[in-house]
Amino acid sequence: MVAFKLAYRNLLGAGLRTWLNVSVLSLAFVLIVFYNGMIDGWNRQSRNDTQDWEIGQGQYWHPDYDKYDVYTINEAHQPIDEHAQQEIDGGHLVPQLLQKATIYPQGRMQSILLRGIPPEQTLLKLPTDALNGDDEAKVIIGKRMAKATKLKVGDQVLLRWRDRHGTFDARQVTVAQVFNCDVAEADQGQLYIDFQVMQQMMDFDSEATLLVSGSEDVGLAGWSFKSADFLLKDLDDLINSERISGRIIQLVLLMIALLAIFDTQILSIFRRKKEIGTYIALGLTRKQVVGIFTIEGGVHSILAALLGAAYGIPLFLWINTIGINFGSADMGITIAERVYPYYSWQLVVGSVLIVLVTSTIVSFIPARKIAYMSPTDALKGK
Secondary structure, eight states: OHHHHHHHHHHHHHTHHHHHHHHHHHHHHHHHHHHHHHHHHHHHHHHHHHIIIIITTEEEEOTTOOTTOGGGTTTOOEEOOHHHHHHHHTTSEEEEEEEEEEEOGGGOOEEEEEEEEOTTOOSSOSOGGGGOSSSSOEEEEEHHHHHHHTOOTTOEEEEEEEOTTSOEEEEEEEEEEEEOOSOGGGTTTEEEEEHHHHHHHHTOSSEESEEEESSSOOOOTTOEEEEHHHHTHHHHHHHHHHHHHHHHHHHHHHHHHHHHHHHHHHHHHHHOHHHHHHHHHTTOOHHHHHHHHHHHHHHHHHHHHHHHHHHHHHHHHHHHHHOEEOTTOOSSSSOOSEEOOOOOHHHHHHHHHHHHHHHHHHHHHHHGGGGGOOHHHHHHTO
């Protein structure tokens, strides 16, 4: 406790030099917390949006279906058994029928993925209720798809597909709604149509490619269950790659702040030799004197945390109110137009501990020289 008081008084006595070091260290601390909070916020929003719009709590795939292999899509469909139908009727599953197709907007040819989905489903946020109505074939598309095809609500477009017998057919479909979705995979190149209408078009009888689940695995025979973690792996890999690049930036910021503390400690030991000799002459052991100088470096991080909290907390609260604007966010990845950072207590406490430990270690390295100093030489200032 005595060593802490002495260290605190020494820091206050250093005046401007101390507060310059504290300011630089507090800035590094705030930037580390902010960047990690932004990544965590993006991760939370992206995972929630992907589950709300596309994957639910998991999906049951046809055993031969592979989302990355277009050649498996047209043949990957099978009848919905009684157990699965009961789950669908109870609102726990949403069947989807997937087939490759072609549309001709403004006379141009464009390959798309046609998705049949029940209009009455409520498990996903897709506005499928717009598919209800008369016998006219309706489709809904996302904003990215609408931009790529230059289609808008009320436009008609020629849709061509191949049924289960390999016969090509075509019909005009009407765009019933353009929805705003932050999940690129649920938008780009996707056309959604009534599940039953698509079955009639393809000459399928109560068949589906996949079933979106609103709960964990309920054990459907003949289907391959894919958990949410499996389906979100690509997003997690992207987030982790951003974390790695962020850690490099954080390391550079932290090294700059720690270098300032290191230089300050070396200068202090060089200029305060008489003070060190006085401490030893008063009966303090060499370890206690080393402890004083080491604690001084550690107190830098404590003051930096307090200073960072003084201007960082209002800044974080303001950013959480307005969010971080990424513009259109049309980057082909799952990201909202506005990302709201998420600051967990683990993030804040972990960042404080990292800064505290590293600044203490950096302060201890030059302070070790005190153990080899002669008290008489120190009192003479040599």
